[in-house]
Amino acid sequence: MKRNGSDILIECLLEQGVDTVFGYPGGAVLNIYDALYKYSDRIQHVLVAHEQGASHAADGYARATGKVGVCIATSGPGATNLVTGIATAYMDSIPVVAITGNVTVPLLGRDSFQEVDITGITMPITKHNFIVKDVKDLADVVREAFRIAQSGRPGPVLIDIPKDVTAAETEYEPVPAAGPRPFAPPKEERLSMALDRLAACEKPLIYFGGGMISSGAETQLLALAEKLDIPVCSSMMGLGAFPPSHRLWLGMVGMHGTLAANRAARECDLLLACGARFSDRVAGSRTGFAPHAQVIHVDVDHAEFDKNVAVDVRLAGDLKEVLTKLTERSQPARHTAWVDTIASLKKAYTPLEAGPETVPDPLAILHTLRRLTPDDTIVATDVGQHQMWAAQHFELRHPRTFLTSGGLGTMGYGMGAAIGAQFAYPDRQVILVSGDGSFHMNLNELTTMASYNLPIVVVVMNNQVLGMVRQWQKVFYGRRFSATDPHRKTDLVKLAEAFGCTGMRIAKAADIEPVLKAALDLHGPVVVDCRISPDVNVLPMIPPGGTVEEIIEEMNE
Amino acid sequence: MEQPNVKKKILSVLSVEHSGILPRVTGLFSRRGFNIDSIIACKTENPKTARWTLGVTGDEATFTQLMRQLLKLEDIITVEALDPENCSNSELLLIKVKTADSGRASVLKISQTYGGRVLDVGETTMTLEMTGQTEEIDRFVSRMEEFGIVELARTGITALSRGDDTIHMVD
Numbered sequence: 138m139k140r141n142g143s144d145i146l147i148e149c150l151l152e153q154g155v156d157t158v159f160g161y162p163g164g165a166v167l168n169i170y171d172a173l174y175k176y177s178d179r180i181q182h183v184l185v186a187h188e189q190g191a192s193h194a195a196d197g198y199a200r201a202t203g204k205v206g207v208c209i210a211t212s213g214p215g216a217t218n219l220v221t222g223i224a225t226a227y228m229d230s231i232p233v234v235a236i237t238g239n240v241t242v243p244l245l246g247r248d249s250f251q252e253v254d255i256t257g258i259t260m261p262i263t264k265h266n267f268i269v270k271d272v273k274d275l276a277d278v279v280r281e282a283f284r285i286a287q288s289g290r291p292g293p294v295l296i297d298i299p300k301d302v303t304a305a306e307t308e309y310e311p312v313p314a315a316g317p318r319p320f321a322p323p324k325e326e327r328l329s330m331a332l333d334r335l336a337a338c339e340k341p342l343i344y345f346g347g348g349m350i351s352s353g354a355e356t357q358l359l360a361l362a363e364k365l366d367i368p369v370c371s372s373m374m375g376l377g378a379f380p381p382s383h384r385l386w387l388g389m390v391g392m393h394g395t396l397a398a399n400r401a402a403r404e405c406d407l408l409l410a411c412g413a414r415f416s417d418r419v420a421g422s423r424t425g426f427a428p429h430a431q432v433i434h435v436d437v438d439h440a441e442f443d444k445n446v447a448v449d450v451r452l453a454g455d456l457k458e459v460l461t462k463l464t465e466r467s468q469p470a471r472h473t474a475w476v477d478t479i480a481s482l483k484k485a486y487t488p489l490e491a492g493p494e495t496v497p498d499p500l501a502i503l504h505t506l507r508r509l510t511p512d513d514t515i516v517a518t519d520v521g522q523h524q525m526w527a528a529q530h531f532e533l534r535h536p537r538t539f540l541t542s543g544g545l546g547t548m549g550y551g552m553g554a555a556i557g558a559q560f561a562y563p564d565r566q567v568i569l570v571s572g573d574g575s576f577h578m579n580l581n582e583l584t585t586m587a588s589y590n591l592p593i594v595v596v597v598m599n600n601q602v603l604g605m606v607r608q609w610q611k612v613f614y615g616r617r618f619s620a621t622d623p624h625r626k627t628d629l630v631k632l633a634e635a636f637g638c639t640g641m642r643i644a645k646a647a648d649i650e651p652v653l654k655a656a657l658d659l660h661g662p663v664v665v666d667c668r669i670s671p672d673v674n675v676l677p678m679i680p681p682g683g684t685v686e687e688i689i690e691e692m693n694e
Numbered sequence: 695m696e697q698p699n700v701k702k703k704i705l706s707v708l709s710v711e712h713s714g715i716l717p718r719v720t721g722l723f724s725r726r727g728f729n730i731d732s733i734i735a736c737k738t739e740n741p742k743t744a745r746w747t748l749g750v751t752g753d754e755a756t757f758t759q760l761m762r763q764l765l766k767l768e769d770i771i772t773v774e775a776l777d778p779e780n781c782s783n784s785e786l787l788l789i790k791v792k793t794a795d796s797g798r799a800s801v802l803k804i805s806q807t808y809g810g811r812v813l814d815v816g817e818t819t820m821t822l823e824m825t826g827q828t829e830e831i832d833r834f835v836s837r838m839e840e841f842g843i844v845e846l847a848r849t850g851i852t853a854l855s856r857g858d859d860t861i862h863m864v865d
Contacts, residue, residue, distance in 0.1 A: 256714070257717065260717060260718060260721055261721055261725050264768070265767075265768040265769075268714075285768060438766070439762045439765070440759065440762035440763050440765075440766055442762070443755060443758065443759065444759060447755075
C-alpha cells in the first residue's frame with residue numbers, strides 16, 4: 138500500500154516498539170508532525186523547550202530503559218541544537234536515534250533557509266548517520282539505524298530526511314524489528330588465557346564500566362566475584378551494577394574514587410576490566426594504573442583494546458556470555474588476606490557535626506535523600522561537584538538508576554535526562570541532582586516538567602559558584618577564581634514558581650529532612666534550592682595524570 | 695627526528711561504494727591524530743564496493759588501533775595491512791620538466807632508463823609519465839631536479855597482496 142514518507146517513518150518507529158519520542162516542530166518536519174498528529178494514539182510526542190532537551194531526554198529514556206531513545210528536530214538550528222546531546226550519548230555509548238528534517242532535495246547544497254549539513258556535522262559523534270534522498274530507501278534506513286544503534290557497543294545514529302522525502306509516496310510493507318546483531322562468541326583460546334591468569338593470581342581486582350550496564354550482566358558479575366572472591370570497583374558509568382553493601386564492593390575508582398578502589402588498582406596483580414575503557418578520569422596515569430597487574434580486558438569493542446592502557450589478554454565478546462563462561466570454568470577461590478587488606482581502607486560516611494542553624498552539608502542532603510526514597514529511584518545529574526557527590530554518596534542499588542554524562546561531561550544534561558526517565562517510568566521516583574551552574578544551562582525545561590506535571594524533584598546544590606572549576610583553581614591556580622564567582626541574583630524558588638513548578642529551599646541543616654520530605658510528598662514538579670557553602674570540596678581527589686600515591690584526602694577551604 | 699619502531703605500511707581497505715564515505719575515513723584519521731602519507735580510492739571488480747589504499751607511517755600500536763577504528767565504521771568491510779616490502783605496489787607520476795638549453799635529449803634518455811613515457815612536449819618543457827614503486831619514483835624525481843621541475847603530480851601508492859591471496863579472505 139502506498140504511504141508518504143512521514144507515515145512510513147512513524148510506521149517504522151512502531152515496528153521498532155517506539156511509543157515515546159521527544160522533539161520540537163519546525164518547517165522541515167511539518168509533514169512528520171502531521172503524521173505524529175494522526176498517530177497520537179499510538180506514539181506519544183513530548184514537546185520540549187529546546188531541542189537540546191529532546192536529545193538529552195531521548196538519552197535519559199535510553200539509559201533508564203535500555204531501549205533506543207528517539208528525538209526529532211527540524212533542519213538547521215533545530216538539528217544543531219541536538220549536537221551536544223548526540224555527542225553526550227556517543228561518549229557514553231547510549232543507543233539513540235535522532236531524526237532531523239532538512240530542506241527539500243533540490244534545495245540541498247544551496248545554503249537554503251534553515252539548511253545545515255547535519256550528517257557532516259555529526260559524523261564524528263555518531264556511530265553512523267544517513268541522509269535519505271529517496272523515499273524508497275526510507276523504511277530500510279530507519280530499520281538499519283535502530284539495528285546499528287543497538288548492536289555491539291551501542292551509540293547514537295542520525296537520520297536526516299529532506300522535506301520532500303517526507304511527502305513523497307511509495308509502497309510500504311511492515312517488517313518485524315530485527316533486533317541487534319548477535320554477538321560473536323568469545324574465542325576459546327582467549328578464555329583459557331584468562332582462566333589461567335585468574336587461577337594463578339593472588340591479588341585480583343574487577344574494574345567495570347558502562348558496558349556492564351549495556352550488557353545487563355550484573356548477575357553474572359556478582360556470581361564471578363563471589364565464586365573467585367575478587368574485590369570489585371567501577372567507573373562512574375558502571376555505578377548501580379554491583380550491590381553497594383557487598384563486602385567485595387570497593388566503590389568508584391579514578392579521580393574522585395575511593396582510596397580503597399584506587400589502592401586496589403595500584404596493588405593488584407590481576408585486573409579484570411569489563412566493559413570499561415580506561416578513561417583518563419579512571420587511569421589518570423596510563424602507565425601508573427594497575428602497574429603490577431596482568432590485565433584481562435573484556436569488551437565488545439575491539440578498538441578499546443590497548444587504546445589507553447596496554448593489556449595482556451584481549452577478550453572480545455558480550456560480557457554476559459564471557460562472565461558466565463569464566464565463572465562456570467573456574468574453581469572457587471579465596472583471597473582473604475587481600476580482600477581484608479583492601480576492604481579495611483573503605484571509609485564509612487560520618488555526618489558532620491551540625492547544629493540546626495548550620496549551613497546544610499551537600500553530603501547530608503544526599504544521604505537523607507537516599508534514606509527517604511525507594512531503592513529503584515532514578516537519579517539524573519548534571520556535571521560538576523554535585524555530580525561527584527551524588528556518585529560517591531547517593532548509594533545506587535540497581536543498574537540503570539544513575540543517569541549522568543560521564544564521557545562528555547555535559548553541564549545541563551540532567552534536566553532532559555530526568556524528563557526522559559520519568560516518561561519511561563511514570564510511577565518511579567525520578568530526582569535530578571544539579572548544581573547552580575549546570576541548572577542555569579538548561580533550566581528552560583522546567584516548562585516541560587510543568588506542562589506534563591512530571592513529579593521530578595530537582596535538587597540544586599546552590600553554592601553560588603562554579604564549584605568544580607573553582608576547586609581546580611584552588612588546587613592548581615593559586616586561588617585565582619577567574620569567572621567562577623558569577624554573582625547571580627536568580628531566586629530559584631521564585632523561578633520554579635514562575636515556570637509553574639513548586640519552589641522550596643533548604644537554608645540550614647535543620648531544613649534538610651522536612652523540606653526533602655515535603656518535596657517528595659508533593660508528587661509534582663518541584664525545585665529544591667539547597668543553599669550550601671561554596672567551600673565544600675570533592676574529595677578524595679587524584680590530580681590529573683597522577684596515581685593514588687598523590688591522592689588528596691583533605692583540603693583547607 | 696627518526697623514531698624507533700616507526701615504519702611505513704600500506705592499508706588496503708574494502709568499503710561500501712558511495713559518495714559519503716571519504717569524509718568518514720579522512721575524518722577518522724584527523725580526529726584520532728593518525729597521519730596519512732597518501733590515499734587512493736577507486737571502484738573495484740564489484741560495483742558495490744570500493745577499494746582504498748592508504749600509505750601510513752607509524753608504530754605497530756598505531757596501525758593496530760587505526761585498523762580497529764576503521765573496522766568500526768559501518769561502511770568498511772575489511773581492512774588489511776600490507777608490508778610494502780612484500781606486496782605488489784605501484785604509483786603513478788606525472789612530471790613537467792624544463793627542457794631548454796639542449797636538455798631534452800638527456801631528459802629523454804634518463805626517462806627511458808626508468809621506463810618513463812612522454813605525454814606532452816611544450817616549447818620549453820616536456821611532460822613525462824612514469825609508474826613504479828615509491829622509491830623508484832623518488833629517485834627519478836631527484837634525477838629530474840637538475841633540469842628543473844616545473845610541476846609534478848603523484849597518485850600515491852596503490853597495492854595488492856602477493857600470490858593468490860585477496861583482501862576478501864581477511865576476516
